Amino acid sequence: MDIVVFSKFPMLQQYNLSLQYELLPNLLVEGSYAGARGVHWVQRIDLNQVRFEDALQGRNTQADRPFNFIASGEGLDQPSVSNWYNSANLKIERRFSRGFALLANYTISHATDSGGAGISTYGNQANTRAMNTYNLRQDHGLSSLDIPRKLALSANYEIPIGSGKALNIRNRFLNQVIGGWQTNGILIVRSGIATDVTTAALPPVFGTINRPDRVSGQPMLVPNAGFDQYFNPAAFKVPATVPNFKGVPIPTFGNAARMVLRGPGQRNLDFSIFKDFRFGEKSRVEFRAESFNLTNTPTFNLSSPTSAALTVGNSGFGKLASSQTVGRQLQGGLKLVW
Numbered sequence: 497m498d499i500v501v502f503s504k505f506p507m508l509q510q511y512n513l514s515l516q517y518e519l520l521p522n523l524l525v526e527g528s529y530a531g532a533r534g535v536h537w538v539q540r541i542d543l544n545q546v547r548f549e550d551a552l553q554g555r556n557t558q559a560d561r562p563f564n565f566i567a568s569g570e571g572l573d574q575p576s577v578s579n580w581y582n583s584a585n586l587k588i589e590r591r592f593s594r595g596f597a598l599l600a601n602y603t604i605s606h607a608t609d610s611g612g613a614g615i616s617t618y619g620n621q622a623n624t625r626a627m628n629t630y631n632l633r634q635d636h637g638l639s640s641l642d643i644p645r646k647l648a649l650s651a652n653y654e655i656p657i658g659s660g661k662a663l664n665i666r667n668r669f670l671n672q673v674i675g676g677w678q679t680n681g682i683l684i685v686r687s688g689i690a691t692d693v694t695t696a697a698l699p700p701v702f703g704t705i706n707r708p709d710r711v712s713g714q715p716m717l718v719p720n721a722g723f724d725q726y727f728n729p730a731a732f733k734v735p736a737t738v739p740n741f742k743g744v745p746i747p748t749f750g751n752a753a754r755m756v757l758r759g760p761g762q763r764n765l766d767f768s769i770f771k772d773f774r775f776g777e778k779s780r781v782e783f784r785a786e787s788f789n790l791t792n793t794p795t796f797n798l799s800s801p802t803s804a805a806l807t808v809g810n811s812g813f814g815k816l817a818s819s820q821t822v823g824r825q826l827q828g829g830l831k832l833v834w
Contacts, residue, residue: 505536506534506535506536506537506538506575507535508533508534509534510531511530511532512530513528513529514527522590522592523588523590524587526585526587527585527586527587528584528585528587529583529584530581530585531580531582532579532580533580534577534580535578536575536576536578537577537578537579537609538573538574538575539576539577539610539626539632539635540572540573540574540624540625540626541571541572541625541629541632542569542571542625542702542703542704543562543563543571543572543629544568544570545562545628545629546561546562546701547630548630550701551701551740552746553741554740554741554742556702569702571624576611577609579607579608579609580606581605581607581639582605583605584605585601585602585603585604586600586602586603587599587600587601588600594654594662595653595654595656595678596651596652596654597651598649599649599650599651600649600650602646602647602648603645603646603647604645605643606642607638607639607642607643608636608637608639610632610633610635610636611632611635611636620689620690620691620692620759620800621640621692621754622692622694622705622707622802623704627705627706627749628701628703631749636754637690637753637754637755638753638754638755639690639755640689640690642690643686644687645687647685647686648683650681650683651681652678652679652680653679653680654677654678655677655679657676657677658671658674658675658676658677659676661675672773672774677771678769678771679767679768679769680767680768681766681767681768682765683764683765684762684763684765685761685762685763686761686762688758688760688761688798689798690756690758691757691758691801692707692754692756692801693707693727693752693757693807693808694706694708694802694807695732695735695750695808695809696809697735698747699746700746705802706735706747706750707735707750707751707756708732708733708734708735708750709734710732711731711733716728716731716757716758718814721760723815723816725814725815726759726760726796726815726816727757727814729808729813732808734747734808735747735748735749757806759798759816760795760816761795762795763793763795764793765789765790766786766787767786767790768784768785768787769784770782770783770785771783778833779833779834780833780834781830781833782831782833783828783829783830784828784829785826785827786827786829787825787826788822788825789823789824790824794823795819796816796818797816797817798817799816805817
């Protein structure tokens with residue numbers, strides 16, 4: 497059962513600043529900053545956990561739970577999360593006199609929050625509830641939507657062959673066949689998304705999730721990271737144990753941050769070529785040939801944070817899942833307009 501508390505309404509503050517300057521004729525440069533701060537966003541906690549300090553003293557039986565007549569967790573949605581977003585963007589737009597146009601956007605951004613375990617879960621979070629009800633600071637980390645770097649390039653080029661072009665063709669038949677072609681390309685390069693990493697060793701507090709400990713000095717990725725091994729297993733370890741009042745070792749909460757890992761980025765190039773074949777004043781045939789993911793570059797999925805691939809202690813830790821993009825696709829089309 498989950499309880500929703502609406503004692504405070506969420507609020508979002510947004511601010512931005514942009515400057516444009518024409519360096520040369522038809523060359524526009526724009527620099528901009530955009531930021532946002534949200535307060536009173538929802539954090540879901542488990543009201544039926546017991547405190548770790550109580551577990552050390554042996555007070556972690558069903559009878560010791562706050563709602564001891566219920567064997568499951570009790571979720572409470574409370575407006576306790578703040579989030580921050582900051583970004584800088586550089587935009588360059590260039591139009592050339594010979595039919596070439598270029599648009600480039602490069603964005604650097606950073607998004608964090610003080611607890612992403614809200615009602616709605618995006619990205620690769622391990623759970624909709626906070627790890628430790630009694631220490632919500634452990635849930636501060638990267639936002640699920642954090643994309644540190646993104647480059648978008650688009651270009652359009654009218655091939656200078658045909659009537660009135662640099663390479664003028666006077667023959668009507670040849671001009672109809674090889675003149676007037678245009679090409680278009682879009683390139684997207686971005687960072688990967690963040691992900692949680694978990695461990696099966698749970699403190700005896702009736703929690704459902706725990707994170708591992710970080711190993712100092714170890715990189716997050718293996719050398720030559722690839723599909724079969726991407727994340728470094730040596731970068732994490734199962735959390736340490738401490739003795740309870742009987743001297744029995746029990747696992748502690750891990751010190752790794754929420755959303756501490758980042759998956760592989762994306763590179764995608766789409767390309768098209770098209771032309772109009774005109775017949776008379778109003779009739780024409782439009783031809784298009786398009787390629788999606790022209791370079792046939794895969795973008796791999798991240799496994800679930802609770803799967804073996806992202807659970808410290810499993811032999812399969814650090815492997816990637818299947819590709820989230822289709823392979824190279826080619827398509828063509830004709831459209832008659834009259």
